[in-house]
Amino acid sequence: MDSGCSGNAIAAATERIRLIGSHLEEGGVADHPRLETAACAKAMRKVEFETDRLAEFIRGKHREVQEKVYEYFLSRPELQTPVEISMNEHRDLCMRQLLGLVRDAGIRPFRYVLEDPEKYFAILEAVGSVDMSLGIKTGVQFSLWGGSVINLGTKKHRDKYFDGIDSLEYPGCFAMTELHHGSNVQGLQTTATFDLVNDEFVINTPNDGAIKWWIGNAAVHGKFATVFARLLLPTHDIKGHSDMGVHAFIVPIRDMKTHQTLPGVEINDCGHKVGLNGVDNGALRFRSVRISRENLLNRFGDVSREGKYTSPLPTINKRFAATLGELVGGRVGLAYSSVGVLKIAVTIATRYSLLRQQFGPPKQPEVSILDYQSQQHKLMPMLASTYAFHFATVHLVQKYSEMKVSHDDELVGDVHALSAGLKAYVTSYTAKSISICRESCGGHGYAAVNRFGSLRNDHDIFQTFEGDNTVLLQQVAGDLLKQYKEKFQGGTLAVTWSYLKESMNSYLSQPNPVTARWEGEEHLRDPKFQLDAFRYRTSRLLQSVAVRLRKHSQNLGAFGAWNRCLNHLLTLAESHIESVILAKFIEAVQRCPDKNAQAALKVVCDLYALDRIWNDIGTYRNVDYVAPNKAKAIHKLTDYLSFQVRNIAGELVDAFDLPDHVTRAPIAMQSEAYSQYTQYVGF
Amino acid sequence: MDSGCSGNAIAAATERIRLIGSHLEEGGVADHPRLETAACAKAMRKVEFETDRLAEFIRGKHREVQEKVYEYFLSRPELQTPVEISMNEHRDLCMRQLLGLVRDAGIRPFRYVLEDPEKYFAILEAVGSVDMSLGIKTGVQFSLWGGSVINLGTKKHRDKYFDGIDSLEYPGCFAMTELHHGSNVQGLQTTATFDLVNDEFVINTPNDGAIKWWIGNAAVHGKFATVFARLLLPTHDIKGHSDMGVHAFIVPIRDMKTHQTLPGVEINDCGHKVGLNGVDNGALRFRSVRISRENLLNRFGDVSREGKYTSPLPTINKRFAATLGELVGGRVGLAYSSVGVLKIAVTIATRYSLLRQQFGPPKQPEVSILDYQSQQHKLMPMLASTYAFHFATVHLVQKYSEMKVSHDDELVGDVHALSAGLKAYVTSYTAKSISICRESCGGHGYAAVNRFGSLRNDHDIFQTFEGDNTVLLQQVAGDLLKQYKEKFQGGTLAVTWSYLKESMNSYLSQPNPVTARWEGEEHLRDPKFQLDAFRYRTSRLLQSVAVRLRKHSQNLGAFGAWNRCLNHLLTLAESHIESVILAKFIEAVQRCPDKNAQAALKVVCDLYALDRIWNDIGTYRNVDYVAPNKAKAIHKLTDYLSFQVRNIAGELVDAFDLPDHVTRAPIAMQSEAYSQYTQYVGF
DSSP, rough: OOOHHHHHHHHHHHHHHIIIIIIIIIOOTTTSSOOOOHHHHHOOOOOOOOOHHHHHHSTTTTTTHHHHHHHHHOOGGGGSSSSSSOOHHHHHHHHHHHHHHIIIOOOTTTHHHHHOOOHHHHHHHHHHHHHHHHHHHHHIIIIIHHHHHHHHHHHHHHHHHHHHHHTSOOOOOEOOOEEEEEEESGOOOEEEEEEETTEEEEOOOOSSSSEEEETTTTTOSSSSEEEEEEEEEEEESSSOOOEEEEEEEEEEEEETTTTOOOOTEEEEEEBSSOOOOOOOOOEEEEEEEEGGGGEEEEEEEEETTTTEEEEESSOOOOOOHHHHHTHHHHHHHHHHHHHHHHHHHHHHHHHHHHHHHHHSTTOOOBBBGGHHHHHHHHHHHHHHHHHHHHHHHHHHHHHHHHHHHHHHHHHHHHHHHHHHHHHHHHHHHHHHHHHHHHTTTTTGGGGGSSHHHHHHHGGGGGTTTTHHHHHHHHHHHHHHHHHHHHTTTTOOOOOOGGHHHHHHHHHHHHTTTTGGOOOOHHTOOOOHHHHHHHHHHHHHHHHHHHHHHHHHHHHHHHHHHHHHHHHHHHHHHHHHHHHHHHHHHHHHHOSSSHHHHHHHHHHHHHHHHHHHHHHHHHHHHHHTSSHHHHHHHHHHHHHHHHHHHHHTHHHHHHHOOOOHHHHGGGGGGGHHHHHHHHHHTTT | OOOHHHHHHHHHHHHHHHHHIIOOTOOOOOOOOOHHHHHHHHHHHOOOOHHHHHHHHHHHHTTHHHHHHHHHHHGGGGGOOOOSHHHHHHHHHHHHHHHIIIISSSOOOOOHHOOOOOHHHHHHHHHHHHHHHHHHHIIIIIIIOOOOOHHHSSSHHHHHHHHHHHHHHSSSEEOBBSEEEEEEEEGGOEEEEEETTTTEEEEHHHHOSEEEEETTTTTTTSEEEEEEEEEEEOOOSHHHHHHHEEEEEEEBBBBBTOOOOTEEEEEEEOOOOOOTTTSOOEEEEEEEEEGGGGOOSSSSSSEESOEEEOOSSSSSHHHHHHHHHTTHHHHHHHHHHHHHHHHHHHHHHHHHHHOOOOOSSSTTTOGGGGGGGHHHHHHHHHHHHHHHHHHHHHHHHHHHHHHHHOHHHHHHHHHHHHHHHHHHHHHHHHHHHHHHHHTGGGGGBBBGGSSHHHHHHHGGGGGGTTTHHEEEEEHHHHHHHHHHHHHHOOOOGGGGGGHHHHHHHHHSSSOTTTTGGGGOHHHHHHHHHHHHHHHHHHHHHHHHHHHHHHHHHHHHHHHHHHHHHHHHHHHHHHHHHHHHHHHHHHHHHHHHHSSHHHHHHHHHHHHHHHHHHHHHHHHHHHHHOOHHHHHHHHHHHHHHHHHHHHHHHHHHHHTOOOOOOOOOOOOOOSSSSSHHHHHTTTO
């Protein structure tokens, strides 16, 4: 538990630097050494800007309600989650936090789910930064349970349930996932059989694999659950029923007064999770549980008193898509909140890396660890990505809000694909980054109070729930292939990929051998070069995978061909999302009203773009889109831009505008961090 | 907490696959689809081998003592760590586990630290799989505290302390790290001033930054600490003392009878960590604590009654290097144990991926998720790396044991560099892989009982302690540069990098344009091609960084030049370690006595080699070592080998020979995994 041998490394390294200095340098200039970092900081132009101007530009318009959340919890120390807390206490505390928010602070998120999604997501982000469990419990209550009632039900359901959900009198669950089926929702096995005699549905769990699993709010607090089950209608044939596909039903699971589990409902506790232990996930088994016919959430399909099925939509697949399509808000919220988590992690790691000093040139003071190229390499592209994701997810939230008002078909398609892609890409990136932040802060990053452990553990499942990332990326790839096909049939393209239409032909022609060698800084920092490079890659991947799919389908069938090309498809989807993120970042830079802040953002945006290109340089080289000299120039400029961003790193994280009571880690306090840390430990 | 929208993705994907099937396939063969995986499994030759034969080959020779550990803890349910446990209870339990091991099971690791390090590391791995906290607490007591007394002290210390350390009557600490200094051990500020009048050393913490931090065993259990401090000897000049550099001293910190903290010693609790909460880390401040002159661990430097300093070594730097060099065993143990952790994680993820079924071709049963190319891509190169690391770390442990007997200088250098490199490389890889395993197991991977959370949290700090990985890799790079210099001066090369001598010139000549285009499977699977490619990369990186260092030193000085090339140096170090790992894997394949098992290992080894080459294809392309057609062939063969390894994945993890009571995760049980999981939850 002590860095036993670490010093040996550096003793050796120091000795070796000396050896290199004396033997390899034939010029023998070791007698007037200059510290690179100090020398560079002076020699190179540092981008100067006012943090406030940048903060103003990136701050969300619902900052006020977020401040209200922060201040409420700051004023209620008894509602703050301690570093050590048992699962049961944590669940209890999390419920009290939610009740405090709604009933004491008077912040009622439910109305905003429909009326003002931007405000709703701002609240979610803020409560998530108090305790990520609280963020998820809030989401379970209002987006999932509440959202399913509002979006899948009709007026009668809204009239009956809205107030109880809003006030938390009706805590509820969203019971979709089963033990054997997560991603494959169409494979769910729970049944809801219509009983014509009693005008009721009978909910049943036919086997262990169909037990509803991981259901948030179920283990302790829920009174109701929206249960997804196959609707079975009685028929007169030999089978006895007709399977109408997956529908959603409101099922009471606990007595409103006694809170006892209702007859026929069996609830077990899913127990400890890697994180989010403030959320009580349970497993539900139904044994012939009877509910009123009125409890079918009947917006997309209804059953009459006579057992007749009616729907505004013609097929099971379309009804299923419409049902799940209403739940896309969950993904939007996760993508947005994930950026919030990334901001906190990057802020802590950057501030500590500026504070922490270790080693230095002979007989000179030690240098900040952020002065090491390796630390810049770990953290500066991450800081740039955080800015990039910020603008992309703000864009997504805006589009989602527009969609909720206009219901425009094109916008619906766009938001669906964009939310899938950004949710998958951003949450995977954040998950990896939190680990890098921990590691880059060394031993002190391992102290629980410095947050990386809980951030990582709580955030981890963002990659899985609301759609497994690997599955979501396939949806993006599928959409791209559809667009590709339509292009060649002259159809219209959704907004997000209109670049394909505009430039697919030029992207798919042979790379220009002249521009492939251009290596000037001005060219490499030209947004046109950067976007072209991203889009070239996407177009190329798209065209080649379409060809491969066609080829393999002949022998393997559609499923086999898709699987044979799966890694290719996932790369395509990621490449496309990166194109969209870069485009949004470039727009944001152009939009920034303060010239100095704009100059700073431009450096950050260039780092984002060139680091991504460098990370996939093999692909560019393989098709000679980039010649060797250009590849080298990109690499060099990326290092240089990392260094430039390092010089404004403190200001850049300050501009996220996260108060110390949000970041909380003692090693990241804006003043006296070390002494706040020693005080915490008891000195 | 429910995969709300996931189904939408697949509905869309399914729809799209249909679209692709009907529109892109001009041949229209969708009416006789074949499942790729099933078709492949039949069409492609599956490597057949007996698991036991392979297990026999890879099983360590100290399996017996490991079984004894497993069985002891299996027979003592009260000593098993529950999923939820408070920090204080965990610390208490961990001490009881250690006492049980030593006093009840009669396994006394201390003697093996010197006598039989291979056996010692086998015990460490086994106790670590019971609870990683126990593994670390064992290491703190016997390798760090015990090891420092034996290796840095002399006979008088051994006589006085051996039995107490061995029997746990003298629980102790290793107090090196300070709040402000971890990696930079030479920057430690704690002082030990010799008091000539009283024949004592006076230990002092001069400022808050010098508080000993993260000291294992200090918060609760330790009675002694080996304290690293600057030795100050009185002089008659104006300064009043002479700084002799960092030395180690035995300092009693708690009363042997009352366990009260001794006067002048202030101990605070470092509190909760991200993981390893069974280990009680504390922070120590010394206020003029007096210890006998005999408490200086005086193997490499001594102080006489008259205050005269004597040492067998001529300089402070040499003494410092010798002192820390004795502690290299810690790194060997971490590299070895990290592979043990990786085996557990890979076994759980692979078994679950074989069990779990999700989606499938229309109207056919769902397929195992390990049949998806994306899942193979995540897990199969990881499984191959686990085998590769197994052979490399077994080799390291053997070399370390030889070194402890022979003290051969060349072997010492070799073990130092190899332990630094493997510790850094393997622990970083394992840390990333545990996260990938969690994510690849979806929601059920997030259940605490399925282990990924605690494995990741406990293992995380392996990247930092016993030498921060980024610092250790620099040591490796420094060693390589030294070897490079010596080569050009005709000197000898250490064993591990003798390949540089043999082939540096050929590697540094221009790549052969003919072989750069060879793409046949036989060629790509030829160990000579693979090793050449790895070594070419290392040689190239080495030569180019040497040139860059020389160039930059002229303007930036040695420190600045090193920093300017830091990412390059880290890549060089990783590349070298990969070469060593591959070489050891190839040797192991050749050594395997069972022909069928050998054939299986060969597939695994080829996947390891080609996956690594593909991951850095940009470098190979940039210098035209690999032509575009060959790059494509490597990529294709890597996918194919992943599929081949998938077909024997169950057997390969079985051959790790980890009983169910070691893997423990219900989703990875060798029979009835789902029902063991539902039973765990209460059904």
